[in-house]
Amino acid sequence: MKILIPVDKSKNCTFALTFAASLAAVSSKSLQIEIVTVADKILKKRGGFDPQQAFAEAGVDLPEVVQQPTEKFFNSALAHFKNVRDGVKVKTKILYGDHPSEAIAKEAKRFEADIIMMGARGLSSLKSLLFGSVTSGVLAECKIPVLVLRDKRTFESPQFHVAVAVDGSKASLKGVKHIAEHRGLYKESEIVALTVSADVPDSVLKKLSGKAIPQDNPQEYFAQEIAKAQKAEYEAAFKPVRKQIAGAKLACKEVGLVGVNPARAIADFVKENGTDLLILGSRGRGRFKSALMGSTATNIAALTTVPLLIIR
Secondary structure (H helix, E strand, O other), rough: HHHHOOOOOOOOOOHHHHHHHHHHHHHHEEEEEEEEEEOOOHOOOOOOOHHHHHHOOOOOOOOOOHOOOOHHHHHHHHHHHHOOOOOOEEEEEEEEOOOOOOOHHHHHHHHOOOOEEEEEOOOOOHHHHOOHHHHHHHHHHOOOOOEOOOOOOOOOOOOOOEOOOOOOOOOOOOHHHHHHHOOHOOOOEEEEEEEEOOOOOOOHHHHHHHHHHHOOOOHHHHHHHHHHHHHHHHHHHHHHHHHHHHOOOOOOEEEEEEEOOOHHHHHHHHHOOOOOOEEEEOOOOOOOOOOOOOOHHHHHHHHHHOOOOEEE
């Protein structure tokens, strides 16, 4: 597995470094990790000309935002991986560009990264503040899975708890496909597939609209109709999951949640059950409608700091 970790001088980037280092320590899977940072393109060496050296010789003090990252900067990032096992390769690279997200997306494609790990801001009720501009830009620029971390998380063993949200749509099943394709990473994990049905599914309202309701026990009748509709929605969401999981020879528990707000139901579940990683397919339809990341995914991010792996 190849992991790309963009870093800068912010505290948030250490979340991704810490997470990747703990994963490298407990996983038996071969890992290639590339730590990158983006410098202003005016500093890129061309032929024998070194702009950084030329500015220094001319006595020009460059603003910090365009200064070349130092060896000390990278050594600080590499220090997170000093105790990793054999089979884990870590390297660093400086990227150049006016737009960090574009440079990162381009490098992720060249490196053939399986996952991009990025630190982001903490909880916020304002969706625009959940992820910084670079993280949001990377999500928009490339289709490689992006793991967003907003606090310090570590693994003590490869038996971590993974939840994948599904709704029967092709987009949501991308998360299941990711697990199947990387079974070596998840083979010792406890995997849970989550889906959410409304307290009163729309199908019940449509079915009973204009229909005579039995008067002897209307509450029981309603309860039965709701239960049948919820069961049907759960089955529609989980049926395609079973095929992919079985093909990868993995075990997966199915959990049907109930709630008017899918994001709240999922966020409450991962918090109460100690989930280590939540996987979401973006551009979902059905109950996970989306623009870029998806309204449900965005709302979940506003409600929990559980590491969020977004699959586009």
